[in-house]
Amino acid sequence: MKFGDSGVGKSVVRVEDARLLTGAGRFTDDVQFHGQLYGVTLRSPHAHARIVSIDTDAAMDVPGVVAIYTAADMAGYGEIPCLVPLSGELKTPRAILAGERARFVGDGVAFVVAESREAARAGADAIVVDYDELPVVASIEAAIAEGAPAIWGTSNVVFTWDAGEAAPAAAAVAASKHVTRLRVVQNRVAPTSMEVRAAVGQWDGARWTLHVGSQGVAGMRAMLAGAVMKCPPEQLHILTGDVGGGFGMKTFIYAEYALVLHAAKALGRPVKWTGERGDAFQTDTHGRAMVSDAALGFDGEGRITGLTVETWSDLGAYQAQYGPAIQTMAGGRIMGGVYRIPAIHNRVHGVMTNTAPVDAYRGAGRPESAYVMERLIEAAARELGIEVDEIRRRNLLTPAELPHANGLGLEFDIGDFPAVLQRALDNADWAGFPARKAEAARRGKRYGRGLAYYVEIAGGGNPDEHVDVKVHADGMVDVAVGTQSNGQGHETVYAQVVSERLGIPMAQVRIVQGDSDRLERGNGTGGSRSMAVGGSACQQASDDVVARGIELAKADLGDEVDYDGGLFRARGSNRTVSLADLAAQHPGALDGRTHYKQAIPKPTFPNGCHVAEVELDPETGVIAVKRYSLCDDFGTIVNPLLLLGQIHGGVAQGLGQAVLENVVYDDNGQLLSGSFMDYGLPRADDMPNHIGFDNLPTVSPTNLLGAKGCGEAGTIGAMPSIMNAIIDALDGVQVEMPATPEKLWRVAQSLKPAMAAE
Numbered sequence: 038m039k040f041g042d043s044g045v046g047k048s049v050v051r052v053e054d055a056r057l058l059t060g061a062g063r064f065t066d067d068v069q070f071h072g073q074l075y076g077v078t079l080r081s082p083h084a085h086a087r088i089v090s091i092d093t094d095a096a097m098d099v100p101g102v103v104a105i106y107t108a109a110d111m112a113g114y115g116e117i118p119c120l121v122p123l124s125g126e127l128k129t130p131r132a133i134l135a136g137e138r139a140r141f142v143g144d145g146v147a148f149v150v151a152e153s154r155e156a157a158r159a160g161a162d163a164i165v166v167d168y169d170e171l172p173v174v175a176s177i178e179a180a181i182a183e184g185a186p187a188i189w190g191t192s193n194v195v196f197t198w199d200a201g202e203a204a205p206a207a208a209a210v211a212a213s214k215h216v217t218r219l220r221v222v223q224n225r226v227a228p229t230s231m232e233v234r235a236a237v238g239q240w241d242g243a244r245w246t247l248h249v250g251s252q253g254v255a256g257m258r259a260m261l262a263g264a265v266m267k268c269p270p271e272q273l274h275i276l277t278g279d280v281g282g283g284f285g286m287k288t289f290i291y292a293e294y295a296l297v298l299h300a301a302k303a304l305g306r307p308v309k310w311t312g313e314r315g316d317a318f319q320t321d322t323h324g325r326a327m328v329s330d331a332a333l334g335f336d337g338e339g340r341i342t343g344l345t346v347e348t349w350s351d352l353g354a355y356q357a358q359y360g361p362a363i364q365t366m367a368g369g370r371i372m373g374g375v376y377r378i379p380a381i382h383n384r385v386h387g388v389m390t391n392t393a394p395v396d397a398y399r400g401a402g403r404p405e406s407a408y409v410m411e412r413l414i415e416a417a418a419r420e421l422g423i424e425v426d427e428i429r430r431r432n433l434l435t436p437a438e439l440p441h442a443n444g445l446g447l448e449f450d451i452g453d454f455p456a457v458l459q460r461a462l463d464n465a466d467w468a469g470f471p472a473r474k475a476e477a478a479r480r481g482k483r484y485g486r487g488l489a490y491y492v493e494i495a496g497g498g499n500p501d502e503h504v505d506v507k508v509h510a511d512g513m514v515d516v517a518v519g520t521q522s523n524g525q526g527h528e529t530v531y532a533q534v535v536s537e538r539l540g541i542p543m544a545q546v547r548i549v550q551g552d553s554d555r556l557e558r559g560n561g562t563g564g565s566r567s568m569a570v571g572g573s574a575c576q577q578a579s580d581d582v583v584a585r586g587i588e589l590a591k592a593d594l595g596d597e598v599d600y601d602g603g604l605f606r607a608r609g610s611n612r613t614v615s616l617a618d619l620a621a622q623h624p625g626a627l628d629g630r631t632h633y634k635q636a637i638p639k640p641t642f643p644n645g646c647h648v649a650e651v652e653l654d655p656e657t658g659v660i661a662v663k664r665y666s667l668c669d670d671f672g673t674i675v676n677p678l679l680l681l682g683q684i685h686g687g688v689a690q691g692l693g694q695a696v697l698e699n700v701v702y703d704d705n706g707q708l709l710s711g712s713f714m715d716y717g718l719p720r721a722d723d724m725p726n727h728i729g730f731d732n733l734p735t736v737s738p739t740n741l742l743g744a745k746g747c748g749e750a751g752t753i754g755a756m757p758s759i760m761n762a763i764i765d766a767l768d769g770v771q772v773e774m775p776a777t778p779e780k781l782w783r784v785a786q787s788l789k790p791a792m793a794a795e
C-alpha cells in the first residue's frame with residue numbers, strides 16, 4: 038500500500054484482521070503454561086442468604102483438587118472498589134468472596150483449584166454450603182415498596198442525585214400549554230461479549246503477572262494492586278492480548294482476577310480461570326435497568342418550555358466500579374439532548390436489589406437519556422398534531438446559539454443540528470414514506486417510522502492520554518498506547534495517524550498495547566474516547582519524534598532542517614538523513630514518551646439523527662427493520678470503513694435491546710435468562726439489509742485531530758428510532774422494550790379492525 042492511500046480520512050482495511058482471521062490471535066484463554074492449574078468459582082444459588090457454614094472436606098478428596106479458598110483465606114486483601122460512591126456514609130462493600138452473606142444469584146462463595154477444569158468443577162459440586170435464606174427484593178418496584186427489606190442499611194435507595202433546578206423546572210412544566218408525560222422503562226441487558234472473561238495468574242517469587250482481557254491495563258493495574266491486592270503497582274504486571282468485545286464490562290475488576298493471583302502465589306504454579314457463558318450471564322456487570330417518569334412541557338407553538346425527569350436506577354446488589362455514575366454524571370447530564378429547554382431538572386435515585394451489579398454498557402447512560410427524550414418528543418408530536426420532524430426543527434439548537442449551557446452542567450460547543458436533521462431526512466427519503474406505508478397495508482402489514490436525534494457526551498472523563506514511541510534502526514516505529522482495542526481496530530487507525538505525521542508507510546508502524554511493563558500509564562478505552570484522545574496523543578507523539586529528530590539532524594545538516602516523507606533535509610540543499618538512519622546513528626535518542634493533554638479539557642459531543650422504518654406482521658407480531666439511515670457529526674473521521682463497522686455494531690446492540698434482549702429475574706431473584714436459550718441476541722437476519730450512513734462534520738475544538746468519537750453512537754440512536762418506529766406502526770400505542778413478537782401481536786390484534794379500514 039502506498040503511503041498516500043493510508044493517511045487520515047482513508048478507508049484502510051484493518052491490519053489486525055489477517056492475524057485474527059487466520060487463527061493467529063492470542064486471547065486470554067489461549068495463554069497456556071507448563072504445570073498450569075485451573076480454577077472454578079462456586080456461586081450462591083440464592084439471591085439473598087446468610088452463609089452459615091462451608092464444608093470443603095469432601096471436595097478436597099475429589100481427585101485432582103489442589104486447594105479450595107473461601108472468604109477467610111482472602112481476608113488479607115481489600116474489597117472490589119466502587120470508585121464513585123454517591124451514597125454518603127452508606128457503603129456496599131464487595132469482598133472477593135462472600136463471607137457472611139450472599140446477595141445475588143452468582144455471588145462467589147468459594148474458589149476451587151485443580152489439575153483440570155473437570156476436577157475443579159467436580160470439587161465445586163462436592164462443597165456443602167449451609168445457607169439461611171433471607172428476604173429478597175429483585176426489582177426496583179420491590180425494592181422501593183413500603184416496608185421492603187433493606188439489602189444494606191435501612192433503605193434500598195442509597196442516593197438521590199440532582200442536576201438542574203427543580204423548582205423552576207416544575208413551575209415551567211406546570212404553566213405549560215401542553216404537557217406530555219411518560220413512564221419509560223429500560224430493560225436490563227447483558228453485555229454478552231463474544232469472548233467470555235478469563236484470567237491467568239502467575240507468581241515468580243517477586244511479583245504477580247495477570248493475563249486478562251481488559252479495556253486498559255494501566256487503570257486496572259492501579260486499582261487491582263492498590264485497592265484489592267494491597268501491593269505496590271510495580272509488583273503487579275498485567276498483560277492483555279486480543280480482546281473479543283468489551284462494551285464497558287471488561288473495564289472492571291472481578292473477583293477471579295484476585296483469586297488466580299492469590300492461588301498462583303500460594304501454590305507456586307500458574308492458575309487459569311475461564312468463565313463459561315453461565316458465569317457471564319450471572320456475574321458480568323449488566324446494563325441499563327431503570328424506570329423514568331418524565332414530563333415535557335410546550336407552549337402554544339410547540340416549543341419546549343420545561344423538562345422534569347425522575348429516574349429509579351437499579352444498581353444491583355453492590356455499587357459497582359462506576360455503577361452510581363452511569364445514570365448520573367455520565368448520562369444524567371445529557372438528558373434533554375440538544376434541544377432548547379429553558380428550564381430542566383433531572384433527579385436519579387440509586388436503588389439496590391438482589392441482582393447482579395449494573396455498570397457501564399455501550400453508551401453508559403447516554404443511550405438511556407436519549408431514549409427518554411426521544412420517546413417523549415415523539416409522543417408529544419402525536420399529541421400536539423405536529424409532524425415529528427417539524428417538532429424537532431422548532432426545538433433544536435441552532436449554530437448561532439452555540440456555545441450553549443444545557444442547564445445540567447454541560448456546554449455544547451459546536452455543531453449544526455438542524456442541518457444534520459435535514460440531511461438525515463433527505464437520505465431517508467422522508468417524503469416517500471406514505472407510499473411505502475400504503476404498499477405495506479395492501480399486503481396486510483403495519484408500517485411505521487421513527488426518528489431520533491441523539492447527542493453523546495464523549496471522552497470517558499479523561500482528557501489526557503499517554504504514548505511511548507521507539508524508533509528502530511530498520512525504520513520500524515513502535516508506538517505503545519494507553520488505550521486497549523476490544524475489536525475497534527486501533528492497530529489500524531493509530532497507525533494511520535502516525536504514518537501520516539511521520540510520512541512513512543503504515544507497514545513501518547507497530548502499535549503496542551496491553552502491557553503494563555511497556556507503558557504503565559494510560560486511561561484505557563471507554564466513553565468513545567480512543568480516537569479523540571488516544572489518536573490525538575499519537576499525533577502529538579509523532580510530532581515530538583520529528584522535533585527530537587530535527588535537533589539531532591542539525592549536527593550533520595546545519596541549523597535549518599526540515600522534515601518530510603521520512604527524511605530530514607538541510608534547507609536549501611539535497612543533503613538528507615532518513616528517520617531510520619538517524620535512529621541507527623543515535624540509538625534511543627529519538628525515543629520518548631508523550632503525555633497528551635487536551636487543550637480544552639472538556640468532552641466532545643458526537644451527535645446525529647437516525648431514521649428507522651419497520652414493518653409489522655399483525656398475525657405474528659414479528660417486525661422487520663426495512664429501512665435504516667442516519668447522518669452523524671463525528672468531527673474528523675480517520676477511517677470511514679472502520680467507523681461504518683462501529684455504526685453497524687452499535688445499531689445491532691440498540692436493535693437487540695429494543696426488540697430482543699432482556700435479563701429477567703423472578704420475584705425470588707432467580708435468573709430466568711441465564712443462557713442463550715432464554716436470552717435473545719440479534720442475528721444477521723434481524724438487521725436491516727442496508728444502513729445508509731452520512732457524516733456532516735463540525736471539527737471538535739477540544740483535541741488535535743478534531744475527532745468526536747463514534748463507538749457508542751449507533752446504540753444511542755438505534756434504541757429510540759426503532760422503538761419510535763414500532764410505536765408509529767401501532768398508531769401511537771406506547772410499548773416498552775423489548776418489543777417482543779408476543780407483546781406486539783397482542784397490541785396489533787386489538788388494532789386489527791382499524792387497520793382493515795385503512
